[in-house]
Amino acid sequence: VANPIKIHYHEAFRFAPFSTMVDPDRVRELLLAETESNFPEEVAYLFGKQLKEADILVLNKIDLLAEAEVERLVSVLTEKYPEKDILAISARDGVGVDKWLDILLSGRPGANTVLSQIDYDRYARAEAVLGWLNAAIRISSDQMFAADKFVSDLFVELRESFKQEKGEIGHLKSVFTSGGKSFWVNLTNLASDPMLSGEPMATLSRGSLILNARVQLDPDVLEKIVRDVLAAVAERFDVKTEIDDLQCFSPAYPNPPHIVRETVGPEGKSEEELS
Known part of the structure; x- marks a missing residue:
C-alpha cells in the first residue's frame, strides 16, 4: 500500500516509520518455536513477513x-532483524511509549522496507486458516449491570x-463504550485469561460493544x-443485545493491483516501476 502511494502521491503524503506491535508469546511460539x-x-x-516489513518492532507487554x-x-529480535529499531514497551503502564512516539513524530521517513519475495500461496493459506469476525453490538438493560x-x-x-x-x-478484542468512557478487553490465545484496560466504569444500563x-x-x-x-451471557446478565452489524469471513486470495520490488524514497522515486 505505502509504496504505490509514495510513487503516485508523494507530494500529498509523508509516511512516518511503520511499526509492528509484537506479542512476546507470539515471538516464542511463531518465531522461535519454543x-x-x-x-x-x-x-x-x-x-x-509482518515483522520483516516494519521499520520498528515494538515488543509489548513487558x-x-x-x-x-x-x-x-529484544536480543533475539535485534539479531534476526538488525536493520530494525527494536523497542520494548508496556502499553498498559506507559513504559517506553514516549520513546516510541518520539521516533514516530521525528519526521524520519518511514515505510522503507519492500518484501521482494512473497509466496502468495503460503500467504493465502495462512489467512484462510482464520475466520475473521467484526461485530457492533448495542447492549441495554432495565437494571444496572457491570x-x-x-x-x-x-x-x-x-x-x-x-x-x-x-x-x-489469533486475537479476540473488544471495546465497550458508554457515557463517553471506554474500556478494552483482549485475549490472545486459548491458554490465557481476558485482560481488561481503560477507564473504570460503575454499573450502567446501556452501552455499545x-x-x-x-x-x-x-x-x-x-x-x-x-x-x-x-x-447465553446476555440471558445470564438479564440484558438485551442488538447486533447492528456483523461480518464473518475468510480473506480472499491476495491479488495486489501493484507490486513494487524496490524501495521507494520519500520523493517517490524507485529503481523499478510498478508492475
Missing part, C-alpha cells in the same frame, strides 16, 4: 515479563467454546459460536 503452536506453518511464515526475558527477546464483568464473562465463554472446537485464537476476532475456525462456525455465546 512453545507448542496449534497454527500451521503458514501462519509462522506470515508472522515473519510488564508481564521478567527483566531477563525482556532482554532475551459491563466489565459482562464482557469478561463473554470472553471466557467464547474461549471455552473455541477450545471445544479446537479453534486457536465492538468485537473483533480472528480464530482458527470456519467462518460459519465462528459466527454461530459468537451469536450463541452472546445470547
Whole structure:
C-alpha cells in the first residue's frame, strides 16, 4: 500500500516509520518455536513477513515479563532483524511509549522496507486458516449491570467454546463504550485469561460493544459460536443485545493491483516501476 502511494502521491503524503506491535508469546511460539503452536506453518511464515516489513518492532507487554526475558527477546529480535529499531514497551503502564512516539513524530521517513519475495500461496493459506469476525453490538438493560464483568464473562465463554472446537485464537478484542468512557478487553490465545484496560466504569444500563476476532475456525462456525455465546451471557446478565452489524469471513486470495520490488524514497522515486 505505502509504496504505490509514495510513487503516485508523494507530494500529498509523508509516511512516518511503520511499526509492528509484537506479542512476546507470539515471538516464542511463531518465531522461535519454543512453545507448542496449534497454527500451521503458514501462519509462522506470515508472522515473519509482518515483522520483516516494519521499520520498528515494538515488543509489548513487558510488564508481564521478567527483566531477563525482556532482554532475551529484544536480543533475539535485534539479531534476526538488525536493520530494525527494536523497542520494548508496556502499553498498559506507559513504559517506553514516549520513546516510541518520539521516533514516530521525528519526521524520519518511514515505510522503507519492500518484501521482494512473497509466496502468495503460503500467504493465502495462512489467512484462510482464520475466520475473521467484526461485530457492533448495542447492549441495554432495565437494571444496572457491570459491563466489565459482562464482557469478561463473554470472553471466557467464547474461549471455552473455541477450545471445544479446537479453534486457536489469533486475537479476540473488544471495546465497550458508554457515557463517553471506554474500556478494552483482549485475549490472545486459548491458554490465557481476558485482560481488561481503560477507564473504570460503575454499573450502567446501556452501552455499545465492538468485537473483533480472528480464530482458527470456519467462518460459519465462528459466527454461530459468537451469536450463541452472546445470547447465553446476555440471558445470564438479564440484558438485551442488538447486533447492528456483523461480518464473518475468510480473506480472499491476495491479488495486489501493484507490486513494487524496490524501495521507494520519500520523493517517490524507485529503481523499478510498478508492475
